[in-house]
Amino acid sequence: ITNLMTIFGWEYVWHCHILSHEEMDMMRPQMVAEPPPPVTDLAGVWVEGNPKGNQLTWTDPSIHETGFEVWRGDSANLADDTWELLEPVVAADVTTFLDSKAKKNQDQFYQVFAINTVGFTGVEGYKNLTAKSEGSNILQLPEPVTPLPVPAAPDGLTADVQPGPG
Numbered sequence: 001i002t003n004l005m006t007i008f009g010w011e012y013v014w015h016c017h018i019l020s021h022e023e024m025d026m027m028r029p030q031m032v033a034e035p036p037p038p039v040t041d042l043a044g045v046w047v048e049g050n051p052k053g054n055q056l057t058w059t060d061p062s063i064h065e066t067g068f069e070v071w072r073g074d075s076a077n078l079a080d081d082t083w084e085l086l087e088p089v090v091a092a093d094v095t096t097f098l099d100s101k102a103k104k105n106q107d108q109f110y111q112v113f114a115i116n117t118v119g120f121t122g123v124e125g126y127k128n129l130t131a132k133s134e135g136s137n138i139l140q141l142p143e144p145v146t147p148l149p150v151p152a153a154p155d156g157l158t159a160d161v162q163p164g165p166g
Contacts, residue, residue, distance in 0.1 A: 033131035036062035036114035042136040044110065051100040054141050058112050060095050062133075065114040069132070070097045073109045076138050089115070105142060112136040 041059040046052075056070065068090040073083035090097055102108055113135055119128030 031118055031127065031129040033116050033118045033129045034064070035131040036065040036116050036133045038134040039068065039112045039114055039136035042110065042112055042139045044139055044141050046102075046104055046142060047098070051098065052104075053098050053100040054102040054108065054110070056097045056099065056110055056112070056139070058095050058136060060093065060114070062114050062116075064116055065133075066092050066117045067115050068092075068094070068097075069113045069115055070099070071111045071113070071135075072099060072102075073111075074107070076109050076140065078111070078135075078138075083111075102141070108141050110139045110141065 038061075039058045040061060042056065043058070044054050044056040047055045058068075060068075070086045070090060071083050072086055073080055075082060086097070086099060086101075097112075099108075099110075114133040115130050117128055117130040120126040121128050
């Protein structure tokens, strides 16, 4: 028999001490999953290499997340149906993700959520519960370029005419 690591979180059993209830499997688990604090300082840059893509980094303020979901969209509007969950889910305490399917110089928007999954996830059919944090800041890559302001024309210029070389 192999023991698998299971995070039960705050799992309680709703039960009654009437013997017939215990014999008839009337004890039910109640799971409570607390959402982690949101990810902060989401940043990114295009990296060349093998593989190349948008390299994302963030700050993890949580001590109890079980992973991170990275989402990508074509606009900053979260209601837009272009947003998709990128695979795989990032493991706990890992604060980087390389989107190798990103296209260079194409606007793409990212948001990261911390997740906390409690219960048994090792076998299909077992109960588990996932709580998701609020989203991080929305990151646009490549970062929009702000044009430099055109300098104002100078005032009060004077010129003296000088004879040239002879």
